[in-house]
Amino acid sequence: MNAAPRSTARATAHRAEYEFAEHFVTVDDHGHAARKLSAALDVVAPSPGVASLLTLLARLVGAKAAVEIGTGAGVSGLAIIDGLTADGILTSIDSEPEHQQAARTVFEGAGIPHRRARLIAGAALNVLPKLSDGAYDLVFVDGDPLETVEYVAQAARLLRTGGVLFVNHALADGRVTDPTNEDDETVIMREVLEAVQTMDEFSGVLLPVGDGALVAYRT
């Protein structure tokens, strides 16, 4: 009888649970500094939940080498480096030198030695083919949403067996699950989800963290 109020109550509870989970791990001062710079540069930084999941995954796979597509102002870079082994190196690509300069400032502020963050300025689809096959433990995709299918294909080549692919914004802020939405980014993200589901190279899960985290194991 009261199906509508119950489902509204569940939706409200779900929202509260989501917010609680997102802020379960606290953001430290360096993370706050990076988020402030992101906002100043109009860069969409990954949510705290996404950042903490990145750190966890990097630790779980004992990552020594990671690739990030979309440096931004360094929010995800900080999280990845935090999860790498002590000698681990992040290779991070961004087409905007101004964003990478901000990330550099953030990494320096966090006391991260230069050699641990290889920042490459350039278009991802020009840079990725120059990176070595099977040499990486983690690939984080957070660049141009319209190129995500190509990034995933590159990730399949770059990751070692047992490595992890992480595609950010995999639910595109609720647009992926909206059947009436056919905008380019949404259609491409649906293609990415289908590709990862069907590719022999990946075994993936879709998590409702941030605005969707597609996390896949490289088989």
Ligand SMILES: C[S@@+](CC[C@H](N)C(=O)[O-])C[C@H]1O[C@@H](n2cnc3c(N)ncnc32)[C@H](O)[C@@H]1O
């Ligand atoms: C969502 S932001 C990344 C946020 C970042 N991961 C962070 O932690 O703040 C997307 C980034 O991708 C970069 N970008 C957009 N198109 C690109 C391309 N074709 N190649 C490389 N970087 C690109 C943008 O300059 C921007 O910094």
